[in-house]
Amino acid sequence: MTTxxxxxxxxxxxxxxxxxxxxxxxxxxxxxxxxxxxxxxxxARVAAHSKTGVIELMPVADAxxxxxxxxxxxxxxxxxxxxxxxxxxxxxxxxTGAPLLLSxxxxxxxxxxxxxxxxxxxxxxxxxxxxxxxxMALIGNGAQSEFQALAFHHGLxxxxxxxxxxxxxxTAKLVRHLRGVPGLKLQVCxxxxxxxxxxxxxxxxxxxxxxxxxxxxxxxxxxMHLNAVGGDCPxxxxxxAGVLHAANVFVEYEPQTRVEGDLxxxxxxxxxxxxxxxxxxxxxxxxxxxxxTVFDSVGFALEDYSALRLMGALxxxxxxxxxxxxxxxxxxxxxxxxxxxxVQPALRAA
Amino acid sequence: MTTxxxxxxxxxxxxxxxxxxxxxxxxxxxxxxxxxxxxxxxxARVAAHSKTGVIELMPVADAxxxxxxxxxxxxxxxxxxxxxxxxxxxxxxxxTGAPLLLSxxxxxxxxxxxxxxxxxxxxxxxxxxxxxxxxMALIGNGAQSEFQALAFHHGLxxxxxxxxxxxxxxTAKLVRHLRGVPGLKLQVCxxxxxxxxxxxxxxxxxxxxxxxxxxxxxxxxxxMHLNAVGGDCPxxxxxxAGVLHAANVFVEYEPQTRVEGDLxxxxxxxxxxxxxxxxxxxxxxxxxxxxxTVFDSVGFALEDYSALRLMGALxxxxxxxxxxxxxxxxxxxxxxxxxxxxVQPALRAA
Numbered sequence: 001m002t003t004x005x006x007x008x009x010x011x012x013x014x015x016x017x018x019x020x021x022x023x024x025x026x027x028x029x030x031x032x033x034x035x036x037x038x039x040x041x042x043x044a045r046v047a048a049h050s051k052t053g054v055i056e057l058m059p060v061a062d063a064x065x066x067x068x069x070x071x072x073x074x075x076x077x078x079x080x081x082x083x084x085x086x087x088x089x090x091x092x093x094x095x096t097g098a099p100l101l102l103s104x105x106x107x108x109x110x111x112x113x114x115x116x117x118x119x120x121x122x123x124x125x126x127x128x129x130x131x132x133x134x135x136m137a138l139i140g141n142g143a144q145s146e147f148q149a150l151a152f153h154h155g156l157x158x159x160x161x162x163x164x165x166x167x168x169x170x171t172a173k174l175v176r177h178l179r180g181v182p183g184l185k186l187q188v189c190x191x192x193x194x195x196x197x198x199x200x201x202x203x204x205x206x207x208x209x210x211x212x213x214x215x216x217x218x219x220x221x222x223x224m225h226l227n228a229v230g231g232d233c234p235x236x237x238x239x240x241a242g243v244l245h246a247a248n249v250f251v252e253y254e255p256q257t258r259v260e261g262d263l264x265x266x267x268x269x270x271x272x273x274x275x276x277x278x279x280x281x282x283x284x285x286x287x288x289x290x291x292x293t294v295f296d297s298v299g300f301a302l303e304d305y306s307a308l309r310l311m312g313a314l315x316x317x318x319x320x321x322x323x324x325x326x327x328x329x330x331x332x333x334x335x336x337x338x339x340x341x342x343v344q345p346a347l348r349a350a
Numbered sequence: 351m352t353t354x355x356x357x358x359x360x361x362x363x364x365x366x367x368x369x370x371x372x373x374x375x376x377x378x379x380x381x382x383x384x385x386x387x388x389x390x391x392x393x394a395r396v397a398a399h400s401k402t403g404v405i406e407l408m409p410v411a412d413a414x415x416x417x418x419x420x421x422x423x424x425x426x427x428x429x430x431x432x433x434x435x436x437x438x439x440x441x442x443x444x445x446t447g448a449p450l451l452l453s454x455x456x457x458x459x460x461x462x463x464x465x466x467x468x469x470x471x472x473x474x475x476x477x478x479x480x481x482x483x484x485x486m487a488l489i490g491n492g493a494q495s496e497f498q499a500l501a502f503h504h505g506l507x508x509x510x511x512x513x514x515x516x517x518x519x520x521t522a523k524l525v526r527h528l529r530g531v532p533g534l535k536l537q538v539c540x541x542x543x544x545x546x547x548x549x550x551x552x553x554x555x556x557x558x559x560x561x562x563x564x565x566x567x568x569x570x571x572x573x574m575h576l577n578a579v580g581g582d583c584p585x586x587x588x589x590x591a592g593v594l595h596a597a598n599v600f601v602e603y604e605p606q607t608r609v610e611g612d613l614x615x616x617x618x619x620x621x622x623x624x625x626x627x628x629x630x631x632x633x634x635x636x637x638x639x640x641x642x643t644v645f646d647s648v649g650f651a652l653e654d655y656s657a658l659r660l661m662g663a664l665x666x667x668x669x670x671x672x673x674x675x676x677x678x679x680x681x682x683x684x685x686x687x688x689x690x691x692x693v694q695p696a697l698r699a700a
Contacts, residue, residue: 007678011693019690041398048391048411050444055416057407061398066405070418070440072447078683080446086677088449090420094400096430097422099438106678110686146687170684177687327436328357328456333428334520336460337496337527340369343361 004324005103005315013314014107020154022314023147026115027122027155029306034119037276039063040302044256047233052076053209054233058089060301066092067305069105073233075207083143084207085109091308101312102324105304110144112307113299114151117227120250120295121156121201123278123285126223128200132185133159137199139192139214140206140230141165141174148203148229149174153184156201160185164195193219204238206230211265217242222290231262232298239294241265247292250275250285252300261296272296354674355453355665363664364457370504372664373497376465377472377505379656384469387626389413390652394606397583402426403559404583408439410651416442417655419455423583425557433493434557435459441658451662452674455654460494462657463649464501467577470600470645471506471551473628473635476573478550483509483533487549489542489564490556490580491515491524498553498579499524503534510535512545543569554588556580561615567592572640581612582648589644591615597642600625600635602650611646622646 014022033040045058053074060067069089077084087105092098128134136158138145142165152158161178163186165171175186189195196202196219204214207230215226217240226247231237239262249272251257258264263272275295277283286293315321328339364372383390395408403424410417419439427434437455442448478484486508488495492515502508511528513536515521525536539545546552546569554564557580565576567590576597581587589612599622601607608614613622625645627633636643665671678689 004674006675007689008675008693011690014690015693043396046393046396046407046409048409048416048444050411050413052445053447055409055411055442055444055447057396057409057418059396059398059405059407061400061405063400066398068407068420070442070449072442074445074447077446080448081680081683082446082448083678083680083683083686086447086449088676092405092420092422094398094405095402095424096427096432097403097405097424097436098430098432099420099436104676104678107686107689142684143686167684173682173685177685177691324354325356325358326438326454328433328454330431330433332523333431333433334492334517335523335527336433336457336493339357339457340361340364341527343358343365 002099002324002326003101003321005101005311005321007104007107009315009320010104010107010311012320013311013318016318019150022111023115023151023155026111026307026310027119029310030112030116030303031119031279033302033306034276034279042253044259045301058301058304060305061094064094066094067308069301069304071109075209089304089308091312099326101308102326103308103311108307108311110147112303113144113229114147116303117148117203117229117295117297118151118155120275121225121227124250124293124295125201125225126286126289128157133157134200135160135162135198136201136203137162137195139164139195139204141170142205142207144205144229145174146177148205149178152201153181158201159183160187162187162189162195162199164189164192199224201225201227203227204230206238209233209236211235211237213240214238215243216240217246220246220292224292226294227297228262228294229297232260234259234264237262237265244294247294248287249294249296250278251296252298256300257296257298260298263296352449352674352676353451353671355451355661355671357454357457359665359670360454360457360661362670363661363668366668369500372461373465373501373505376461376657376660377469379660380462380466380653381469381629383652383656384626384629392603394603394609395651408651408654410655411444414444416444417658419651419654421459425559439654439658441662449676451658452676453658453661458657458661460497462653463494463579464497466653467498467553467579467645467647468501468505470625471575471577474600474643474645475551475575476636476639478507483507484550485510485512485548486551486553487512487545489514489545489554491520492555492557494555494579495524496527498555499528502551503531508551509533510537512537512539512549514539514542514545549574551575551577553577554580556588559583559586561585561587563590564588565593566590567596570596570642574642576644577647578612578644579647582610584609584614587612587615594644597644598637599644599646600628601646602648606650607646607648610648613646
């Protein structure tokens with residue numbers, strides 16, 4: 001039998017543990033799975049593009065479990081009262097193909113994306129020397145922004161957030177949610193350039209599907225780390241090519257990021273490093289305090305595999321989740337037809 | 351909101367209309383969609399293979415709707431009390447990415463596979479001249495066999511079925527279900543060769559994942575049509591290469607069948623015809639009464655798109671289906687974080 005986790009179940013898990021603890025456990029789960037990267041059967045996600053957005057399937061598997069996520073990206077969805085990004089996913093048993101867990105992944109994707117950002121930044125940011133913790137510019141204050149803000153505050157000691165969004169209402173919403181978080185200073189800025197000035201970390205989480213230049217090379221300062229989350233689709237970028245030329249660039253799964261990331265602007269031989277190699281000590285991360293590092297994040301199926309497993313385990317601990325009748329239960333596995341007869345015996349004679 | 355259709359809902363739809371009518375409407379729906387083939391964004395399905403089986407995702411879309419199916423194939427599943435093939439799928443809105451319908455597809459796949467088989471045979475079988483209707487050999491008497499039998503009986507005037515399975519219990523089960531269908535004669539045979547002898551149509555629906563030779567060239571008779579359903583995965587075939595050499599071969603989506611079908615045994619330049627071209631009159635089907643035709647069926651995503659739409663419509667007519675909370679409903683689409691606060695207000699201060 002398949003277990004169903006709804007958005008309410010995920011919210012209850014977060015309520016029970018607190019978002020900082022869930023973000024921390026998510027980062028630990030994703031890091032552990034990235035460290036066993038070669039064990040996974042990987043493929044770039046399968047995208048169906050339309051005029052208004054994209055729908056993607058993201059499968060991955062190891063020898064024991066298979067997962068996939070369904071996720072869309074429709075920047076104009078607000079006019080339909082729908083989120084830009086909606087997602088759900090399934091965890092299945094490789095030995096039998098049985099779907100074990102069907103879970104919402106809209107909230108969970110925001111958590112896993114923020115946890116992945118912190119995982120990358122933990123490996124790549126320069127040593128912290130300032131009193132009051134690190135400063136992070138947060139460009140794009142929409143649905144993902146609270147999760148990024150809290151993940152970096154609790155996980156990586158970000159003490160000051162410098163906020164900018166072209167939609168002032170989005171920034172006001174973010175301030176409303178974060179006001180009162182102990183030890184977190186909020187500075188609302190009037191432009192990206194203002195927000196980025198003096199920041200240790202620059203996080204971009206914008207939604208527009210276009211080749212945007214949110215950050216250009218003139219904004220870079222020595223030692224900055226850029227966490228570029230919003231450029232994740234062909235035709236959807238956030239960084240100027242000059243930023244990538246000036247930086248040491250890290251990616252999740254190179255074949256996918258070449259097509260989807262800010263990297264799509266660069267020649268095929270532009271060098272990048274897959275993050276798992278840094279996490280396993282096979283490749284260096286940051287090479288100097290002055291180097292600019294970029295995590296060109298697009299979101300990879302393995303992060304959803306980790307997230308589905310973690311949320312499934314946390315739900316089980318709390319007794320959350322409902323059985324979902326997705327697969328017929330057969331007395332005789334070669335007798336599917338009996339499922340019809342069971343409802344209407346007259347059908348036996350068709 | 352997403353609508354959920356369970357196996358019981360699908361069984362109720364079949365009970366309300368009768369399986370023959372559902373099979374007929376399914377064939378009509380699939381035929382209509384195959385006739386507008388160029389309108390679809392198509393891709394070969396994405397398969398994850400393991401020692402025990404395969405798990406596949408099958409997406410397809412036109413300008414309005416997107417669908418995908420999750421389906422496994424695990425021939426050893428009987429020992430776990432699970433069906434060999436289990437499936438579910440989703441129909442979504444291309445304009446917003448919202449999932450509209452989540453449905454079981456285990457029973458539905460059996461129906462759509464049989465309907466597709468009849469659609470192909472309708473275009474390819476020789477003219478029927480015998481009293482008592484056509485004779486079909488049905489090799490493999492497992493979960494799919496009743497659906498194939500009834501689809502061909504009701505849809506294409508098959509009056510005699512010649513049955514064989516290496517598992518006599520499977521044949522006994524099939525006979526139990528079909529006994530009493532008016533105008534359908536059943537002949538239990540002791541071998542494939544015996545079953546195939548004199549048949550107008552030969553349907554193979556076997557489950558073993560191996561390069562099997564269920565039908566070899568010595569069994570062919572002039573004018574036969576072969577409906578080869580079971581060979582649908584790399585390393586899983588049913589027909590000897592000699593059968594394909596001797597026949598005019600038709601496929602669903604050539605790039606996928608080259609990898610998965612009985613066609614996987616043939617050189618890359620072995621000529622085949624995509625079925626939609628026959629259905630639209632762009633290519634000939636059978637060219638003579640004596641020609642042997644083969645439908646090398648592997649199952650294509652478009653059939654599941656048609657099936658999801660039909661089952662969704664039939665369910666709506668009958669008032670079946672339950673709302674499924676898969677996607678959070680947001681008062682402010684940029685405020686996903688509020689979903690957490692709604693469950694536990696204390697989280698606002700994280």
